[in-house]
Amino acid sequence: MKAGKAATPVRRASIGARRNPASQAAILAAARAVLAEEGYAGFSIDAVSRRAGAGKPTIYRWWKNRADLLMEVYAAEKAGIRAVPSGDLAQDLIAHTSALWSFWCGTPSGRTFRALLAEAQSDPHALAALREKFLPERLQDVRGLFTAAAARGDIPAEEVEARLALYIGFNWFYVLTDQLEAGQASIPVAMRLIAARGGP
Amino acid sequence: MKAGKAATPVRRASIGARRNPASQAAILAAARAVLAEEGYAGFSIDAVSRRAGAGKPTIYRWWKNRADLLMEVYAAEKAGIRAVPSGDLAQDLIAHTSALWSFWCGTPSGRTFRALLAEAQSDPHALAALREKFLPERLQDVRGLFTAAAARGDIPAEEVEARLALYIGFNWFYVLTDQLEAGQASIPVAMRLIAARGGP
DNA sequence: TAGTAACGAAACGGAACGTTCCGTTATGGA
DNA sequence: TCCATAACGGAACGTTCCGTTTCGTTACTA
Numbered sequence: 001m002k003a004g005k006a007a008t009p010v011r012r013a014s015i016g017a018r019r020n021p022a023s024q025a026a027i028l029a030a031a032r033a034v035l036a037e038e039g040y041a042g043f044s045i046d047a048v049s050r051r052a053g054a055g056k057p058t059i060y061r062w063w064k065n066r067a068d069l070l071m072e073v074y075a076a077e078k079a080g081i082r083a084v085p086s087g088d089l090a091q092d093l094i095a096h097t098s099a100l101w102s103f104w105c106g107t108p109s110g111r112t113f114r115a116l117l118a119e120a121q122s123d124p125h126a127l128a129a130l131r132e133k134f135l136p137e138r139l140q141d142v143r144g145l146f147t148a149a150a151a152r153g154d155i156p157a158e159e160v161e162a163r164l165a166l167y168i169g170f171n172w173f174y175v176l177t178d179q180l181e182a183g184q185a186s187i188p189v190a191m192r193l194i195a196a197r198g199g200p
Numbered sequence: 201m202k203a204g205k206a207a208t209p210v211r212r213a214s215i216g217a218r219r220n221p222a223s224q225a226a227i228l229a230a231a232r233a234v235l236a237e238e239g240y241a242g243f244s245i246d247a248v249s250r251r252a253g254a255g256k257p258t259i260y261r262w263w264k265n266r267a268d269l270l271m272e273v274y275a276a277e278k279a280g281i282r283a284v285p286s287g288d289l290a291q292d293l294i295a296h297t298s299a300l301w302s303f304w305c306g307t308p309s310g311r312t313f314r315a316l317l318a319e320a321q322s323d324p325h326a327l328a329a330l331r332e333k334f335l336p337e338r339l340q341d342v343r344g345l346f347t348a349a350a351a352r353g354d355i356p357a358e359e360v361e362a363r364l365a366l367y368i369g370f371n372w373f374y375v376l377t378d379q380l381e382a383g384q385a386s387i388p389v390a391m392r393l394i395a396a397r398g399g400p
Numbered sequence: 401t402a403g404t405a406a407c408g409a410a411a412c413g414g415a416a417c418g419t420t421c422c423g424t425t426a427t428g429g430a
Numbered sequence: 431t432c433c434a435t436a437a438c439g440g441a442a443c444g445t446t447c448c449g450t451t452t453c454g455t456t457a458c459t460a
Contacts, residue, residue, distance in 0.1 A: 011438090011439065012438070012439085013424075013425055013426085013437095013438060013439080014424070014425040014426060014427090014436080014437050014438035015425080015426065015427075015437075015438080016425070016436075016437075017425095017427055017428075017434085017435045017436035017437065018428095018435095018436070018437070019436090019437060020437070023437085023438075023439095039322075040321050041323065044415080044417085045416075045417070046415080046416060049439095053439080054438085054439070055438070055441090056417095056419085056440095057418095057420085057438085057439085057440095058437075060418070061438095065418090114321045117317075117318075118317075118318040118321035121240050121314045121315065121318035122240045122241040122318060123241065124241075127377070127378060130377070131377050131379070135377075161385075162385075162386035162389035162393070163390075165370055165373050165383065165386050166366055166390050166394070168373050169368070169369025169370040169371070169372055169373035170366050170369040170370075171369070172369055172372055172373055172376070173365050173372055174365065174369075176317060176320070176321070177327070177330070177331050178327060178331075186361055189359050189362035190362045193363065193366065193396060194366070194393060196393060211407090211408065212407070212408085213406095213408080213456055214406050214408085214456040214457065214458095215406075215456080215458075216404085216406075216407095216456070216458030217403085217404045217406065217456095217458055217459070218404095218405070218458070218459090219405090219406060219407090220406070220407070223406085223407075244446080244448085245448070245449080246446080246447060247447095249408095253408080254407085254408070255407070255408040255409060255410090256449075257408085257449095257451085258406075258407065258408075260449070260450080261406075265449085266448090
Protein backbone atom coordinates (compact mmCIF):
# COMPACT_ATOMS: atom_id res chain seq x y z
CA MET A 1 0.00 0.00 0.00
CA LYS A 2 1.22 3.47 -0.93
CA ALA A 3 1.72 5.75 2.03
CA GLY A 4 -0.64 8.67 2.21
CA LYS A 5 -3.30 7.28 -0.05
CA ALA A 6 -6.67 8.38 1.23
CA ALA A 7 -9.63 6.12 1.91
CA THR A 8 -11.56 8.01 -0.75
CA PRO A 9 -9.90 7.74 -4.15
CA VAL A 10 -13.38 8.23 -5.59
CA ARG A 11 -13.64 10.55 -8.52
CA ARG A 12 -16.74 12.63 -8.86
CA ALA A 13 -18.06 13.33 -12.33
CA SER A 14 -19.96 16.44 -13.24
CA ILE A 15 -23.53 16.66 -11.97
CA GLY A 16 -24.45 19.18 -14.60
CA ALA A 17 -24.15 22.90 -14.92
CA ARG A 18 -23.66 23.53 -11.22
CA ARG A 19 -20.92 22.98 -8.66
CA ASN A 20 -20.81 19.67 -6.86
CA PRO A 21 -20.81 20.00 -3.06
CA ALA A 22 -19.29 16.52 -2.85
CA SER A 23 -16.18 17.92 -4.50
CA GLN A 24 -15.97 20.72 -1.97
CA ALA A 25 -16.29 18.23 0.87
CA ALA A 26 -13.67 15.90 -0.64
CA ILE A 27 -11.23 18.77 -1.07
CA LEU A 28 -11.71 19.96 2.50
CA ALA A 29 -11.17 16.44 3.81
CA ALA A 30 -8.07 16.02 1.67
CA ALA A 31 -6.65 19.35 2.83
CA ARG A 32 -7.23 18.33 6.42
CA ALA A 33 -5.52 14.99 5.85
CA VAL A 34 -2.51 16.52 4.12
CA LEU A 35 -2.05 19.04 6.93
CA ALA A 36 -2.37 16.32 9.54
CA GLU A 37 0.20 14.09 7.89
CA GLU A 38 2.65 16.50 6.29
CA GLY A 39 2.13 19.82 8.05
CA TYR A 40 2.47 23.15 6.34
CA ALA A 41 5.61 22.01 4.52
CA GLY A 42 3.68 19.37 2.57
CA PHE A 43 0.57 21.45 2.07
CA SER A 44 0.30 22.32 -1.60
CA ILE A 45 -2.63 22.74 -3.94
CA ASP A 46 -1.21 19.94 -6.07
CA ALA A 47 -1.02 17.59 -3.08
CA VAL A 48 -4.58 18.40 -2.04
CA SER A 49 -5.74 17.97 -5.62
CA ARG A 50 -4.12 14.53 -5.94
CA ARG A 51 -5.38 13.43 -2.55
CA ALA A 52 -8.94 14.54 -3.25
CA GLY A 53 -9.03 13.13 -6.76
CA ALA A 54 -10.08 16.58 -7.84
CA GLY A 55 -8.76 18.90 -10.50
CA LYS A 56 -7.00 22.07 -9.45
CA PRO A 57 -9.52 24.24 -11.30
CA THR A 58 -12.19 22.76 -9.07
CA ILE A 59 -10.27 23.89 -6.00
CA TYR A 60 -9.92 27.42 -7.33
CA ARG A 61 -13.60 27.39 -8.24
CA TRP A 62 -14.45 27.08 -4.54
CA TRP A 63 -11.60 29.05 -2.91
CA LYS A 64 -9.71 31.97 -4.35
CA ASN A 65 -6.33 31.01 -2.85
CA ARG A 66 -4.48 28.83 -0.36
CA ALA A 67 -5.22 31.05 2.61
CA ASP A 68 -8.93 30.95 1.86
CA LEU A 69 -8.86 27.16 1.83
CA LEU A 70 -6.83 27.02 5.04
CA MET A 71 -9.31 29.24 6.85
CA GLU A 72 -12.20 27.05 5.86
CA VAL A 73 -10.34 23.90 6.89
CA TYR A 74 -9.84 25.45 10.31
CA ALA A 75 -13.40 26.70 10.59
CA ALA A 76 -14.80 23.32 9.60
CA GLU A 77 -13.07 21.72 12.58
CA LYS A 78 -13.52 24.37 15.21
CA ALA A 79 -16.32 22.34 16.71
CA GLY A 80 -17.87 23.06 20.06
CA ILE A 81 -15.43 25.12 22.05
CA ARG A 82 -17.86 27.56 23.56
CA ALA A 83 -16.93 29.93 26.36
CA VAL A 84 -19.66 31.17 28.66
CA PRO A 85 -18.61 33.52 31.49
CA SER A 86 -19.08 31.92 34.90
CA GLY A 87 -18.26 34.92 37.05
CA ASP A 88 -14.57 34.14 37.52
CA LEU A 89 -12.47 35.41 34.63
CA ALA A 90 -9.31 33.54 35.62
CA GLN A 91 -11.12 30.20 35.85
CA ASP A 92 -12.94 30.85 32.57
CA LEU A 93 -9.66 31.63 30.82
CA ILE A 94 -7.95 28.55 32.25
CA ALA A 95 -10.79 26.29 31.12
CA HIS A 96 -10.98 27.85 27.68
CA THR A 97 -7.23 27.68 27.13
CA SER A 98 -7.04 24.04 28.18
CA ALA A 99 -9.85 23.19 25.78
CA LEU A 100 -8.20 25.14 22.98
CA TRP A 101 -4.83 23.47 23.44
CA SER A 102 -6.45 20.03 23.51
CA PHE A 103 -8.22 20.93 20.29
CA TRP A 104 -4.96 22.11 18.73
CA CYS A 105 -3.08 18.98 19.82
CA GLY A 106 -5.80 16.39 19.22
CA THR A 107 -6.77 17.45 15.72
CA PRO A 108 -4.90 18.82 12.70
CA SER A 109 -6.12 22.27 13.72
CA GLY A 110 -2.94 23.30 15.50
CA ARG A 111 -1.00 22.71 12.30
CA THR A 112 -3.70 24.41 10.27
CA PHE A 113 -3.53 27.44 12.50
CA ARG A 114 0.24 27.63 12.21
CA ALA A 115 -0.06 27.35 8.44
CA LEU A 116 -2.58 30.16 8.46
CA LEU A 117 -0.32 32.51 10.40
CA ALA A 118 2.61 31.65 8.16
CA GLU A 119 0.57 32.24 5.03
CA ALA A 120 -0.46 35.66 6.34
CA GLN A 121 3.18 36.72 6.54
CA SER A 122 3.71 36.42 2.79
CA ASP A 123 0.25 37.27 1.47
CA PRO A 124 -1.15 40.72 2.35
CA HIS A 125 -4.66 39.63 1.42
CA ALA A 126 -4.39 36.69 3.78
CA LEU A 127 -3.22 38.99 6.57
CA ALA A 128 -6.14 41.33 6.00
CA ALA A 129 -8.60 38.45 6.01
CA LEU A 130 -7.02 37.08 9.17
CA ARG A 131 -7.22 40.40 10.97
CA GLU A 132 -10.62 41.54 9.84
CA LYS A 133 -12.61 38.36 9.52
CA PHE A 134 -10.98 35.19 10.86
CA LEU A 135 -9.69 36.50 14.19
CA PRO A 136 -12.78 38.53 15.17
CA GLU A 137 -14.98 35.51 14.51
CA ARG A 138 -12.73 33.08 16.36
CA LEU A 139 -12.18 35.44 19.30
CA GLN A 140 -15.79 36.41 19.79
CA ASP A 141 -16.26 34.06 22.73
CA VAL A 142 -13.08 34.86 24.59
CA ARG A 143 -13.61 38.55 24.05
CA GLY A 144 -16.99 38.01 25.67
CA LEU A 145 -15.25 36.66 28.77
CA PHE A 146 -13.32 39.90 29.11
CA THR A 147 -16.25 42.23 28.45
CA ALA A 148 -18.36 40.29 30.94
CA ALA A 149 -15.63 40.68 33.54
CA ALA A 150 -15.46 44.38 32.76
CA ALA A 151 -19.24 44.65 33.12
CA ARG A 152 -18.94 43.04 36.55
CA GLY A 153 -16.30 45.58 37.46
CA ASP A 154 -13.62 42.91 37.84
CA ILE A 155 -11.32 44.54 35.30
CA PRO A 156 -11.28 48.06 33.85
CA ALA A 157 -13.15 48.31 30.55
CA GLU A 158 -10.31 50.25 28.97
CA GLU A 159 -7.94 47.36 29.60
CA VAL A 160 -9.91 44.76 27.64
CA GLU A 161 -7.86 45.18 24.46
CA ALA A 162 -4.50 44.88 26.19
CA ARG A 163 -5.56 41.85 28.21
CA LEU A 164 -7.02 40.20 25.13
CA ALA A 165 -3.76 40.79 23.28
CA LEU A 166 -1.88 39.18 26.15
CA TYR A 167 -4.19 36.20 25.97
CA ILE A 168 -3.91 35.76 22.20
CA GLY A 169 -0.16 36.20 22.17
CA PHE A 170 0.34 33.68 24.95
CA ASN A 171 -1.42 31.02 22.90
CA TRP A 172 0.36 31.98 19.70
CA PHE A 173 3.77 31.75 21.28
CA TYR A 174 3.24 28.19 22.39
CA VAL A 175 1.56 26.96 19.22
CA LEU A 176 4.08 28.64 16.89
CA THR A 177 7.04 27.18 18.75
CA ASP A 178 5.34 23.78 18.89
CA GLN A 179 5.54 23.72 22.69
CA LEU A 180 1.91 23.19 23.62
CA GLU A 181 2.69 19.97 25.46
CA ALA A 182 5.50 21.39 27.55
CA GLY A 183 3.85 24.72 28.24
CA GLN A 184 0.67 23.58 29.96
CA ALA A 185 2.06 24.30 33.41
CA SER A 186 2.22 28.00 32.50
CA ILE A 187 -1.50 28.29 31.80
CA PRO A 188 -2.83 28.90 35.31
CA VAL A 189 -0.11 31.38 36.21
CA ALA A 190 -0.54 33.35 33.00
CA MET A 191 -4.32 33.37 33.15
CA ARG A 192 -4.34 34.64 36.72
CA LEU A 193 -2.07 37.50 35.71
CA ILE A 194 -4.24 38.37 32.70
CA ALA A 195 -7.35 38.27 34.87
CA ALA A 196 -5.87 40.18 37.82
CA ARG A 197 -8.00 42.92 39.34
CA GLY A 198 -6.84 46.42 38.49
CA GLY A 199 -6.55 48.54 41.61
CA PRO A 200 -4.50 47.79 44.75
CA MET B 201 15.67 53.79 -13.64
CA LYS B 202 14.56 50.30 -12.83
CA ALA B 203 12.76 49.96 -9.52
CA GLY B 204 14.57 48.02 -6.85
CA LYS B 205 18.04 48.36 -8.31
CA ALA B 206 20.51 48.62 -5.47
CA ALA B 207 23.17 51.26 -5.12
CA THR B 208 25.84 48.55 -5.32
CA PRO B 209 25.71 46.64 -8.60
CA VAL B 210 29.40 45.95 -8.03
CA ARG B 211 30.56 42.47 -8.82
CA ARG B 212 33.34 41.01 -6.76
CA ALA B 213 35.84 38.74 -8.44
CA SER B 214 37.61 35.93 -6.69
CA ILE B 215 40.31 36.94 -4.24
CA GLY B 216 41.96 33.57 -4.47
CA ALA B 217 41.44 30.26 -2.76
CA ARG B 218 39.48 31.69 0.17
CA ARG B 219 36.04 33.15 0.73
CA ASN B 220 35.55 36.86 0.17
CA PRO B 221 34.02 38.68 3.17
CA ALA B 222 32.90 41.43 0.82
CA SER B 223 30.57 38.91 -0.80
CA GLN B 224 29.09 37.99 2.54
CA ALA B 225 28.52 41.64 3.37
CA ALA B 226 26.99 42.37 -0.02
CA ILE B 227 24.63 39.42 0.31
CA LEU B 228 23.53 40.46 3.80
CA ALA B 229 22.92 44.01 2.61
CA ALA B 230 20.97 42.76 -0.40
CA ALA B 231 18.86 40.46 1.77
CA ARG B 232 18.09 43.34 4.10
CA ALA B 233 17.12 45.55 1.17
CA VAL B 234 14.87 42.92 -0.42
CA LEU B 235 13.09 42.34 2.87
CA ALA B 236 12.67 46.06 3.42
CA GLU B 237 11.20 46.64 0.00
CA GLU B 238 9.32 43.46 -0.78
CA GLY B 239 8.77 41.76 2.55
CA TYR B 240 8.73 38.02 2.98
CA ALA B 241 6.70 37.57 -0.19
CA GLY B 242 9.53 38.89 -2.35
CA PHE B 243 12.33 37.33 -0.36
CA SER B 244 13.93 34.60 -2.44
CA ILE B 245 17.47 33.39 -2.84
CA ASP B 246 17.28 34.31 -6.51
CA ALA B 247 16.20 37.85 -5.69
CA VAL B 248 18.97 38.27 -3.13
CA SER B 249 21.48 36.81 -5.58
CA ARG B 250 20.46 39.23 -8.33
CA ARG B 251 20.42 42.19 -5.95
CA ALA B 252 23.83 41.39 -4.53
CA GLY B 253 25.43 40.62 -7.88
CA ALA B 254 26.46 37.32 -6.34
CA GLY B 255 26.06 33.77 -7.51
CA LYS B 256 23.71 31.49 -5.63
CA PRO B 257 26.52 29.05 -4.80
CA THR B 258 28.24 31.88 -2.96
CA ILE B 259 25.14 32.37 -0.82
CA TYR B 260 25.00 28.68 0.02
CA ARG B 261 28.70 28.74 0.76
CA TRP B 262 28.03 31.14 3.64
CA TRP B 263 24.59 29.99 4.84
CA LYS B 264 23.07 26.54 4.65
CA ASN B 265 19.50 27.68 3.90
CA ARG B 266 17.07 30.59 3.82
CA ALA B 267 16.31 30.48 7.52
CA ASP B 268 19.99 30.67 8.35
CA LEU B 269 20.38 33.76 6.21
CA LEU B 270 17.28 35.36 7.72
CA MET B 271 18.58 34.85 11.22
CA GLU B 272 21.87 36.50 10.41
CA VAL B 273 20.13 39.41 8.71
CA TYR B 274 18.17 39.94 11.90
CA ALA B 275 21.17 39.52 14.15
CA ALA B 276 23.24 41.93 12.09
CA GLU B 277 20.68 44.67 12.75
CA LYS B 278 19.80 43.99 16.32
CA ALA B 279 22.11 46.76 17.38
CA GLY B 280 22.12 48.24 20.81
CA ILE B 281 18.88 47.33 22.53
CA ARG B 282 20.24 46.45 25.91
CA ALA B 283 18.05 45.91 28.93
CA VAL B 284 19.51 46.50 32.35
CA PRO B 285 17.20 46.01 35.33
CA SER B 286 16.53 49.26 37.18
CA GLY B 287 14.61 47.87 40.12
CA ASP B 288 11.13 48.33 38.63
CA LEU B 289 10.15 45.43 36.38
CA ALA B 290 7.11 47.15 34.88
CA GLN B 291 9.08 50.24 33.92
CA ASP B 292 11.90 48.12 32.52
CA LEU B 293 9.47 46.12 30.40
CA ILE B 294 7.73 49.23 29.12
CA ALA B 295 11.03 50.80 28.13
CA HIS B 296 12.32 47.63 26.49
CA THR B 297 9.11 47.03 24.56
CA SER B 298 8.98 50.59 23.29
CA ALA B 299 12.56 50.31 22.09
CA LEU B 300 11.87 46.94 20.47
CA TRP B 301 8.81 48.17 18.60
CA SER B 302 10.67 51.25 17.38
CA PHE B 303 13.41 48.95 16.16
CA TRP B 304 10.89 46.71 14.41
CA CYS B 305 9.13 49.67 12.77
CA GLY B 306 12.13 51.81 11.94
CA THR B 307 14.25 49.12 10.30
CA PRO B 308 13.51 46.09 8.10
CA SER B 309 13.84 43.96 11.22
CA GLY B 310 10.13 43.70 11.90
CA ARG B 311 9.65 42.17 8.47
CA THR B 312 12.70 39.99 8.94
CA PHE B 313 11.33 38.70 12.21
CA ARG B 314 7.95 37.92 10.65
CA ALA B 315 9.73 36.10 7.82
CA LEU B 316 11.69 34.10 10.35
CA LEU B 317 8.60 32.96 12.22
CA ALA B 318 6.87 32.07 8.96
CA GLU B 319 9.88 30.11 7.76
CA ALA B 320 9.91 28.13 10.99
CA GLN B 321 6.37 26.93 10.33
CA SER B 322 7.36 25.04 7.19
CA ASP B 323 10.92 24.03 8.01
CA PRO B 324 11.46 21.85 11.09
CA HIS B 325 15.17 22.66 11.15
CA ALA B 326 14.36 26.36 11.17
CA LEU B 327 11.94 25.85 14.05
CA ALA B 328 14.55 23.97 16.05
CA ALA B 329 17.15 26.67 15.40
CA LEU B 330 14.65 29.34 16.39
CA ARG B 331 13.74 27.62 19.62
CA GLU B 332 17.16 26.47 20.72
CA LYS B 333 19.48 29.17 19.50
CA PHE B 334 17.86 32.30 18.12
CA LEU B 335 15.24 32.92 20.81
CA PRO B 336 17.43 32.15 23.82
CA GLU B 337 20.06 34.56 22.51
CA ARG B 338 17.60 37.31 21.68
CA LEU B 339 15.71 36.92 24.95
CA GLN B 340 18.69 36.82 27.21
CA ASP B 341 18.30 40.44 28.27
CA VAL B 342 14.59 40.42 28.88
CA ARG B 343 14.84 37.15 30.74
CA GLY B 344 17.38 38.90 32.92
CA LEU B 345 14.78 41.51 33.79
CA PHE B 346 12.48 38.80 35.11
CA THR B 347 15.13 36.86 37.00
CA ALA B 348 16.38 40.08 38.59
CA ALA B 349 12.82 40.88 39.70
CA ALA B 350 12.53 37.37 41.10
CA ALA B 351 15.83 37.80 42.95
CA ARG B 352 14.46 40.99 44.49
CA GLY B 353 11.38 39.06 45.56
CA ASP B 354 9.08 41.16 43.36
CA ILE B 355 7.76 38.13 41.50
CA PRO B 356 7.82 34.42 42.35
CA ALA B 357 10.78 32.63 40.76
CA GLU B 358 8.55 29.80 39.58
CA GLU B 359 6.47 32.27 37.54
CA VAL B 360 9.33 33.54 35.40
CA GLU B 361 8.62 31.19 32.51
CA ALA B 362 4.90 31.97 32.34
CA ARG B 363 5.48 35.73 32.57
CA LEU B 364 8.19 35.56 29.92
CA ALA B 365 5.82 33.66 27.66
CA LEU B 366 3.19 36.34 28.16
CA TYR B 367 5.74 38.99 27.26
CA ILE B 368 6.96 37.24 24.12
CA GLY B 369 3.49 36.40 22.90
CA PHE B 370 2.28 39.95 23.40
CA ASN B 371 5.00 41.22 21.07
CA TRP B 372 4.48 38.44 18.55
CA PHE B 373 0.77 39.10 18.30
CA TYR B 374 1.26 42.73 17.35
CA VAL B 375 4.15 42.18 14.96
CA LEU B 376 2.54 39.20 13.20
CA THR B 377 -0.70 41.06 12.63
CA ASP B 378 1.22 44.17 11.52
CA GLN B 379 -0.44 46.27 14.22
CA LEU B 380 2.60 47.68 16.00
CA GLU B 381 1.58 51.25 15.29
CA ALA B 382 -1.96 50.90 16.56
CA GLY B 383 -1.12 48.74 19.54
CA GLN B 384 1.28 51.03 21.39
CA ALA B 385 -1.38 52.15 23.83
CA SER B 386 -1.62 48.58 25.12
CA ILE B 387 2.01 48.41 26.18
CA PRO B 388 1.85 50.01 29.64
CA VAL B 389 -1.29 48.12 30.64
CA ALA B 390 0.08 44.79 29.51
CA MET B 391 3.49 45.30 31.07
CA ARG B 392 1.99 46.23 34.43
CA LEU B 393 -0.05 43.05 34.40
CA ILE B 394 2.97 40.93 33.48
CA ALA B 395 5.01 42.59 36.22
CA ALA B 396 2.32 42.44 38.89
CA ARG B 397 3.39 41.28 42.32
CA GLY B 398 2.23 37.80 43.17
CA GLY B 399 0.66 37.72 46.61
CA PRO B 400 -2.18 39.89 47.90
C1' DT C 401 55.34 27.93 -10.24
C1' DA C 402 51.75 24.60 -9.52
C1' DG C 403 47.73 23.62 -6.77
C1' DT C 404 43.73 25.07 -4.79
C1' DA C 405 39.41 27.06 -3.86
C1' DA C 406 36.20 30.89 -4.09
C1' DC C 407 34.18 33.91 -7.53
C1' DG C 408 29.90 35.14 -10.89
C1' DA C 409 27.18 33.16 -14.35
C1' DA C 410 24.44 29.86 -16.36
C1' DA C 411 21.99 25.87 -16.45
C1' DC C 412 20.21 21.84 -14.25
C1' DG C 413 16.04 18.73 -12.32
C1' DG C 414 12.29 19.03 -9.34
C1' DA C 415 8.34 21.15 -7.23
C1' DA C 416 4.67 24.33 -6.82
C1' DC C 417 1.99 28.23 -8.34
C1' DG C 418 -2.37 29.74 -10.68
C1' DT C 419 -4.34 29.38 -15.47
C1' DT C 420 -5.86 27.40 -19.74
C1' DC C 421 -7.45 23.92 -22.58
C1' DC C 422 -9.86 19.43 -23.29
C1' DG C 423 -13.55 15.89 -23.69
C1' DT C 424 -17.22 14.29 -20.60
C1' DT C 425 -21.37 14.77 -17.91
C1' DA C 426 -25.90 16.10 -16.67
C1' DT C 427 -28.90 19.85 -15.47
C1' DG C 428 -32.49 23.28 -16.40
C1' DG C 429 -34.63 26.57 -19.49
C1' DA C 430 -36.72 27.06 -24.13
C1' DT D 431 -37.75 17.12 -26.13
C1' DC D 432 -33.69 19.37 -27.15
C1' DC D 433 -29.74 22.12 -26.46
C1' DA D 434 -26.98 25.82 -24.27
C1' DT D 435 -24.60 25.96 -20.12
C1' DA D 436 -21.30 25.08 -16.71
C1' DA D 437 -18.86 22.10 -13.52
C1' DC D 438 -16.14 17.93 -13.60
C1' DG D 439 -11.21 15.47 -13.68
C1' DG D 440 -7.10 15.50 -16.16
C1' DA D 441 -3.33 17.30 -18.55
C1' DA D 442 -0.45 20.71 -19.87
C1' DC D 443 0.84 25.44 -19.89
C1' DG D 444 4.48 29.29 -18.54
C1' DT D 445 6.52 31.18 -14.42
C1' DT D 446 9.00 31.16 -10.18
C1' DC D 447 11.85 29.28 -6.83
C1' DC D 448 14.63 25.74 -4.69
C1' DG D 449 19.29 23.82 -3.90
C1' DT D 450 23.01 21.78 -6.90
C1' DT D 451 26.24 21.25 -10.65
C1' DT D 452 29.27 22.77 -14.16
C1' DC D 453 32.17 26.29 -16.22
C1' DG D 454 36.08 29.55 -17.07
C1' DT D 455 38.35 33.13 -14.33
C1' DT D 456 40.91 34.90 -10.51
C1' DA D 457 44.51 35.24 -7.16
C1' DC D 458 46.32 33.59 -2.79
C1' DT D 459 49.32 29.78 -0.80
C1' DA D 460 52.52 26.24 -0.34
